[in-house]
Amino acid sequence: MSTITHVDSGDSDSDCSIGFSLLFGDDSAAQIDSPMALPYAAINVHSYVPMKLDFRADNFSKWKACFEALCGTFALMSHIDGTAPPNPLTPLWIQEDCCVRSWIYSTISDAVHDFIMEADPTAHKLWAGIAARFWANRAPRAIFLSQAFMTLTQGDLSVEAYGQERKKAADRLRDVGRPVDDTMMVLNLLRGANPRFSSSCDIIADDPDITFSSALDRLALKELRLAEEAKLVTSTALNASTPSGCGSSGRSSMPPPPQQLLAQQQQQGGGGGGGGQQRRKRNNNRKGGGGGQQPQQPRAPNPNGPWICINPWGQQGQAGGFGGGGQGSRGGGQQRGGPGLLGSAPQAHTAVAAQQSGGQAQWDMAGLVAALQ
Structure with missing residues (x-):
């Protein structure tokens, strides 16, 4: 078991190294000389810069403002504003610059990344290249x-x-x-x-x-x-167009539609026709006497004809003597024969249905054909 002995203050540095070596091992002294891990190296950069810089998005102003706020929060503005780096470069400055470069790479698109990529870059070179590209022309x-x-x-x-x-x-x-x-x-x-x-x-x-x-x-x-x-x-127009009740009955004050009016008129007309038939039946009963209803004679069916074609010249010839066989005028009974001024009177053609026989219509076919010719 190792023990720590009392040492003088003059050799405090070497003695501290010996004491740490005894307590934590031989590698602890080397860890003290190396730069410590930065507290902002593992932050979520998208929480501070929520957009990606792109040529087509036209968002350089917003990206620039958010990124400058991020660098100012952790006192890293010297890496992008053109401040000269220390000479020689210290390990802490190199670590900070690498952290800023990783933030830039994480918040730009592939097109912007390809445009600003170069050998041995620094955060300031990347920042200047982006600004020059978006401020061109x-x-x-x-x-x-x-x-x-x-x-x-x-x-x-x-x-x-x-x-x-x-x-x-x-x-x-x-x-x-x-x-x-x-x-x-x-x-x-x-x-x-x-x-x-x-x-x-x-x-x-x-x-x-x-x-x-x-x-x-x-x-x-x-x-x-x-x-x-x-x-x-x-809302006012809707209330005005809604039908409201009229009186205690609650019926609508709007007139009925045309279809309803037409149906009512047809019902009234049908009722009137029925009353007229009943009145005609009562009149027939009165004419037949009080003894009862007389039997009605069967009526023959109406023929489809007659079709009558009358020639007015023929009628005038028969009545006034235009034809050769007519009687004379009032002056002396002298007949007026021969053709008239317009020529001889045309012959009258008449097609008349024959007398009803046996309840069937008989037609004079020869007369009908002659009339149609």
């Missing part, structure tokens, strides 16, 4: 971004969504070195608002000290009021 981009900011309108968007789009457009301009002040934000917000907010926009424009957030809140309040008024109008 700032002047041409500022022209297009300014046009997009000025022409942005609300359309069918809600006030909240419209305000977010307006703020994103202003952030893009700030990234290219063209920040937008609060007054221009308010004026452009009112210019692109929906026409139904025109009255509220006039009131907001009269306030010279209003901020963008306050103007957005007023428009949101107006939007809420308009929505409530629309609900009230809808």
